[in-house]
Amino acid sequence: MTTTTAPLDVETIRKDFPILSRLVHGDKPLVYLDNAATSQKPRQVIDALVGYYEQHNANVHRGIHALAEEATALYEGARDRMARFINAPSRDEVIFTKNTSEAINLVARVLGEAGPDHRVGPGDEIVITEMEHHSNIVPWHQLAERTGATVRWFRITEEGRLDLSTLDSVITERTKIVSLTHVSNLLGTINPVDVVIRRAREVGALVLVDASQSAPHLPLDVAALGADFVAVTGHKMLGPTGIGVLWGRLPLLNELPPFLGGGEMIELVTMERSTYAAPPHKFEAGTPPIAQAVGLGAAVDYLTSVGMAAIAAHEHELTAYVIDRFAEVDGLTVIGPNTATDRVAEVSFSLEGIHPHDVGQILDEQGIAVRVGHHCARPAVVRFGIPATTRASFYLYNTRAEVDALVAGLDRVKKVFG
């Protein structure tokens, strides 16, 4: 992070998030540390949703009445905002989806039906990693089942990093697509995707980067990243649920077949056949999540006004503090890198002899919201020989005092089960 970044005014930011001032279980202030599951929403996003429905609601890209024009302008304006936010070379490369899962499913589906250059078929290989969320595993299993291709993967090291010692043997001339996460939702690890992309380029494979856990927390520049596809979900970055983005390189999007069929994605329909619209509409069948897109536009405006570099710096400092404080807790083992270097403020851990469900429940009774379980990344959890973890994940509005509350909460957990 740049040293010129001003520190965040977290107290002012917190006032923008109405939910952060509520109490839970009677009189306990909410300590929300489940941001990797979903983020809370600022007043600005909530207002954008309400304002859209109160003032502008209409279907988009059809009708010539005033509301239809306004709704279309707002929806397409959200696309422009998102394109700027991720530094997409063209706004036409920004496809609105339901979420990251749908974005990845879209790519996995169309690659099975693509032309000869990109089609995944028998004998081809799909490369993922052991630290993927199920949403970046299951669609590739399904593609392999449909096409006769094989899924291969990179392992995780004991420290919770991607094991790239097998880089050249896992990504080979047979590899058609490499799909990996930028940041692990279980471990918090920031992966060196540039190294993987370089190797994929050598063998002519496509690369999809799952940016679900990075786009909310780190500056994202898809042009600089150099992947072919980048998937993002809105609700983890202050936006509403039901809206995500698939970014893809325009020549590829032009070449690939459509995903779902329906209204909006067509050029011309006769009773004999259909022809398809150009990207992005080619991949957006049916009435899209309009209000949600507008809300996402407000979310990226908010993030931009705070500054992604400043957010990243704040969270990096929180990460270092969490790692330090966790080192004081007897019986606590961090699952993932036990350092603030190349990791985000999502920290999974186990507490000796106490099941994560019990940890989470006792924390909840104190108003502290964490996630427990396998975090939809079961292979990664199994890799560490445990059934589940407790995960505390932070965002721009979290404070050191909340880290202290978590550590005090863990003392209480140990007292109950000690």
Added chain:
Amino acid sequence: MNLESMYQEIILDHYKNPHGRGLREPFDAESFQVNPTCGDEVTLRVALAGSTVGDVSYEGQGCSISQASTSVLTDLVTGRSVQDALSTMDAFVEMVQGRGQVEPDEDVLEDGVAFAGVAKYPARVKCALLGWMAFKDAVSRVEGVADR
């Protein structure tokens, strides 16, 4: 306050000092149950003596609720008729699925009443029922054998 209503001393006692734990021979049927959302698991064996539950033995790993509930189960069903055991199970299921609206009968459920607080936490109801599902499954397998 809520904390006390869920994690009763009785539950913590059973968790820390489980009754009847360990898989034993001989047995008539075995059932393995897992809660896919949290990875809690239990393997449970039943040995019947005629129409009576002779022995229930189990191994498992998971949260305090799932493991303590299985410990309480062994107390409640061992030495009872299969019919009594299953009706006790019905009372237990009714209580934990009752969203806090069901008044448990301590004469029937004994230590099991400690799990009344779980009813207010829908995410944990499956934990409390894991061992009981294994018991029901195992018993049904024995009866299947007996019918042949």
